[in-house]
């Protein structure tokens with residue numbers, strides 16, 4: 001693996017680690033607001049992002065590279081409302097998708113077939129995650145504004161938790 005490829009994968013390790021902390025912070029906010037379904041969902045997303053990070057660490061080790069373990073920027077701890085929070089999740093996932101696409105392009109340019117193959121898992125994962133976040137935002141939209149809005153949103157998230 002070229003030093004540039006390793007550097008780029010190390011950056012991705014940082015990005016997945018930040019996503020894990022961001023979703024954990026969001027989960028804590030939801031728990032505080034009594035949105036337990038949302039809190040459980042985001043805690044699980046946080047654990048998934050940690051797994052994405054570990055997969056990268058282990059891959060870099062496997063190809064005889066040296067993964068660098070990043071410091072993590074403080075994620076926001078307060079959110080305007082649940083709609084904005086999930087829009088931020090989708091926004092973050094889109095950012096990750098762009099980063100993965102850049103990595104795929106770079107690995108192909110470098111003829112690094114092993115890394116190119118490894119990254120296909122992330123391509124699929126991003127498609128699934130973006131789709132899931134869009135589904136959640138669609139449901140939030142459909143529920144619309146009512147005094148029980150938060151109750152119904154949280155119920156939808158519980159249903160998603162039980163289905164995965």
Ligand code: OFO
Nearest residue numbers: 019049052096129
């Ligand atoms: Fe959903 O960000 Fe990881 O890959």
